[in-house]
Amino acid sequence: MTGTLDSEALGTAATATTSLLRFATAGSVDDGKSTLVGRLLHDSKSVLTDQLEAVSRASRERGQEAPDLALLTDGLRAEREQGITIDVAYRYFATPKRRFILADTPGHVQYTRNMVTGASTAELAVVLVDARNGVVEQTRRHAAVAALLRVPHVVLAVNKMDLVDYQESVFAAIADAFSAYATSLGVPEVTAIPISALEGDNVVDASAHMDWYSGPTVLEHLETVQVTHDPTDDAARFPVQYVIRPQTAEHPDYRGYAGQIASGVLRVGDRVTVHPSGQTSTITAIDNLGQAVATAWAPQSVTLRLADDLDISRGDVLAPSEADLVPSQDVTATVCHLHDTPLVPGARVLLKVATRTVKARVEDIPSRLTLADLSQHPAPGQLVANDIGRVVLRTAEPLPLDPYARSRRTGSFLLVDPSDGSTLTAGMAGDAFADADSPVATAADDEGWDF
Template identity: 85%
Template sequence: MTVTHEATSLLRFATAGSVDDGKSTLVGRLLHDSKSVLADQLEAVELASQARGQEAPDLALLTDGLRAEREQGITIDVAYRYFATPRRRFILADTPGHVQYTRNMVTGASTAELAVVLVDARNGVVEQTRRHAAVAALLRVPHVVLAVNKMDLVGYQESVFAAIAREFTDYATSLGVPEVTIIPISALEGDNVVTPSAHMDWYSGPTVLEHLETVAVTHDPTGDPARFPVQYVIRPRTAEHPDYRGYAGQLASGVLRVGDRVTVHPSGRGSTVEAIDVLGQAVDVAWAPQSVTVLLADDLDISRGDLIAPAGADVRPSQDLTATVCHLHDRPLKPGDRVLLKHTTRTVKAIVKEIPSRLTLADLSQHPAPGELAANDIGRVVLRTAEALPVDSYADSRRTGSFLLIDPADGSTLTAGMAGAAFADAVGAAPGAAAGEGADDGWDF
């Protein structure tokens, strides 16, 4: 049976680059020239620009919404914007350029299908460019665009562009980035952003917007094995439905059909999909990322956090988890830390057993046994959970292969994790070490 559903024509993308490379100006130019800016928004930008003594509207202010950002002229938070053209809808994340905000770029790119990395044509590929490309590779972003900005300040020279393109392509290839597109632009002047440049007749490729509108978003979650994390158990207990027991949630990937044999993890018990409800209507088939209610033929003990998957699927619940993580909190992450681990809809206690290595993104070297991970550090961790979790490899599923570490004391997010090999395959596996002993305080699993 072939599943047919309406294409959403939605592209999620993130922008990144060094400070003052023009990320916010590029995004502002995209919004302005694609006529995605409301009149009152443009008027506010014009007034703010005049107050700063600028004659022309500073389009960067369309994304730099925080007052602190406007005063400093930099982006320090992830600014999300939504816009559309006749060909596609977009969700963009304009991420910070400072090294200390690498964690913000991880946040912005975690759900992106494309990353736009900017470089200043005068400076070429710098350490922060490599860092952003490495983060995009780490997060398995399938498409990377290098926008060589400020070409107007180097006289629109093809030789400058070609040298930068060669250097970045070599580096991205070493990271295993599957697709790289390189476009010469001037965000300030509008060259090759929405309309083709009249100053670079030597370039015949697409503009930034044209590429965003036409790039093939090849990943289709319906083509992956079905994964259905249970979010809520529905038991109405009404006279009309005395035996109704539905499992509500969002399909993380794949397709579920009435009659499919499934297994509930981590218990390993099997059943058959008896019915599927979508918005109160019975359907024969559902696909990711629909929110649905699934009814099973057997009365099983299922609760929030359980995972329903096809019978025979390669799901191996385990209490031991090795992962690549980006530490987000100002307090360091250390071996022996007691944390909460949130995977899909389940949250369990966990212990950080060891931190085998920390990754230096500038040159992709591994720093063995760092002792801790500070804010913005990316490294390998070994975790032990109180309950077995059905975690997929992040390389196979960005949704069911990711997790968060949470502070049990105040609920703050500490670390974002990617299960399995993740980036280690590209840079060399981290050295192992023996797991440490946990304290006898109810957290030693």
């Protein structure tokens, strides 16, 4: 596909992209993630009066004089009793400059899978570090997961600066250590901010205790970080969600293919190929909210009409005919195992990517990643909950998967248990670390499963 969007359309696309920021918090246990989120919501006036009253009441019942802002996100009973975050807590808030979707993820090692869930769609990750402890193993683990998931922006929030007398030297040493490690993983950008979530220093308002720091507060950075993305930079991908055939007197021959554009730009007149069948046609019309448009881009939901009557159904992917997209039944991927039941070679699963679900078999598990030192453990034999490793899959039908390094949307998939529909594994097509040139890159007889 060639050409660019006209200035008005591109401006609209940029506005749609930058008006919403998805971000996730991560860090070790007791580093103060939930307190940071609570402080962010409280000081930005994003907490309703009744919510604050409920938190104040719960805090008093626990013998605390001041409201424990962590309770704004730790909503599960077990979380409040133990004082930890277990599940991913999603919060929605807005300021005059931007809207936000926040995922507060757990810090415990056994809940690493939940961090993968929360950060999988994030455009920014806030990694907290206790200023007293510095960069620890879990900090490195979360940095590695952020790199694995291709999170474009990482904020290092050095918390509890009030407990180290707001010393600049402590902050500088931690920032240098973390930045060096993150850079080795291929993280493109790290912004370090010294904070005290409990006291509110540099969360929403600038701190009066750290005059040596002249950078933005956490909220200022969230409001101004550049996440503008030109849709023309990506190859177009359109997973078909639904075939529309109204067959009315007004539209007797209408045949449209509805779905959300996963990436790139589509225009009337574009030559497209239907994957995996390989059929080709030309886009003759694009309907957006009932209006005919000449151009559409990700993540708009539209209906496409083609010049030819082709055999197209849910799960097919339309892409520019010149695109480098070759459907295959052999899938090599980096995965994070989410389920308590181990993933083993020979397992029969369902593979779900975009709007398509196919049968698949686990052929091999070549290695498991040790996040503490980024080493590869060869031939582990299985992946248990929270493990990250490489797998080789064989699918019943060819799939048009992009490498995850190229597209987070059309390069990601889920493995699902065919017996009960539970999610087993989150996958990223290709070697997620090797594709980034990182130093980390170092029996089918059963009926219905013969492929």
